[in-house]
Amino acid sequence: MSLKPRTAQQSTMMTTSEAEKLLKKYYPEGSMAFGYLYEHSMAVAAHAVKIAEMNPELGPDIEFIRSSAILHDIGIFMTHNPDIGCYGEYPYLAHGYLGREILEKEGFLKHALVCERHVGVGINKEEIIRNKLPLPPRDMIPLTVEEEIVCYADKFYSKTPGKLSTPKAADKILKNLEKYGPDKPVVFRGFIEKYGTL
Numbered sequence: 328m329s330l331k332p333r334t335a336q337q338s339t340m341m342t343t344s345e346a347e348k349l350l351k352k353y354y355p356e357g358s359m360a361f362g363y364l365y366e367h368s369m370a371v372a373a374h375a376v377k378i379a380e381m382n383p384e385l386g387p388d389i390e391f392i393r394s395s396a397i398l399h400d401i402g403i404f405m406t407h408n409p410d411i412g413c414y415g416e417y418p419y420l421a422h423g424y425l426g427r428e429i430l431e432k433e434g435f436l437k438h439a440l441v442c443e444r445h446v447g448v449g450i451n452k453e454e455i456i457r458n459k460l461p462l463p464p465r466d467m468i469p470l471t472v473e474e475e476i477v478c479y480a481d482k483f484y485s486k487t488p489g490k491l492s493t494p495k496a497a498d499k500i501l502k503n504l505e506k507y508g509p510d511k512p513v514v515f516r517g518f519i520e521k522y523g524t525l
């Protein structure tokens with residue numbers, strides 16, 4: 328009996344060094360964007376792994392959480408955000424689905440979904456249409472434990488110079504989320520209740 332080989336697209340397997348290598352494929356190592364992205368991504372990955380380790384009963388795939396957190400913002404170079412060295416043509420909000428497209432091309436479909444679904448606390452199709460957001464009209468909501476944990480951990484970190492590795496207080500995050508609609512803090516509170524805080 329021959330086993331069907333697992334395709335790259337179905338795989339969640341990726342080591343930390345493979346994830347870092349993939350980042351460096353798209354970001355010159357000494358560039359401003361790489362500096363911001365790398366410090367932010369490593370802070371989010373460390374936070375997400377700690378959250379996952381606090382919740383063994385949910386069976387999180389810790390290595391997948393680590394590698395997908397390292398890659399979750401890979402799309403930012405395609406956006407226009409000169410403050411962090413990104414000179415692309417897309418609005419910053421698009422970095423999630425742009426990251427998805429990059430990782431799909433690289434053959435990592437599950438990592439790609441983490442990229443698309445981590446922005447804010449998730450964005451649904453109806454909001455995209457109603458608010459005319461510059462995004463493809465589809466649900467971009469974290470669904471799995473791994474997708475939720477990366478999205479949740481990411482909210483603790485801004486890309487403010489000098490504060491990249493300093494987690495924000497939950498109260499501050501909740502306050503900020505209010506700007507995007509009354510349902511957003513509710514989702515974040517749900518993450519706090521489900522996964523706990525560090």
Ligand SMILES: [Fe+2]
Pocket residue numbers: 367371399400481
């Ligand atoms: Fe991020």
